[in-house]
Amino acid sequence: MNTKYLAKAGLIAALYVILVALEIPFGTLAFGPVQVRVAEALALLPLVESAAIPGLFIGCFVANFILTFFAPFGLIDVIGGSLVTLIAAYLTSKMPNKILGTLPPVILNGLIVGIWVSYFTNFPYHLTALSIAAGELIAVGLFGNIALYAFNRIKK
Structure with a gap:
């Protein structure tokens, strides 16, 4: 790794x-059972920048740690959410295009993060998973494409 x-x-x-x-x-719009975390717009960056993989992991870890003071999810969100982000970022980096690159963060966050969010909010798992996946689709699909476009413009 270089500087x-x-x-x-x-x-x-x-x-x-x-x-x-x-x-x-x-x-709760950003952190509850129905959530659109705008920061997830950065989830497409691993398609074009390998440094985004550790960057997203560290960013998610620090952000989730800070959120333990505001959200009821605690250590599981800090560790689990960060690992989900790391795996999703790695898988996104292996995707051939931004349409397929959208799938890892949407699917993994919906299915895995939905487990503890459902548990802590007493909201049905299937609805929690769907709502998190839908919010992730908005964040990554819409805002992520804007972020990717801006990143590529800046890079040039």
Whole structure:
């Protein structure tokens, strides 16, 4: 790893944390059983930037740690959510295009994060998983394409 790679990863991590922090006033819209986490727009970056994989993982870890003061999900969200983000980022980096690149974060967050969000909110799992996946689809599919476009413009 070189300094440029680490700087990119750090910048992506910081941006993720900042975006999550900006969402705190919106409460359950960003963190409950029905959620659209705008920071997840960065989830498509592994398609074009390998430093986004550790960047998203570290950013999610730090953001989820901060959120333990605001959300009831605790350590499972810090560790579990960060690992889901790491796996999704890695799988996204292996996808041939942004349409397929959208699938790992949408599916993994819906199915896995939905488990503990459902448990802690007493909301039915299938509805929680679907709502998290739908929110993730909005964040990654819509906002992610905007972020990817901006990243590619800046990179040029």
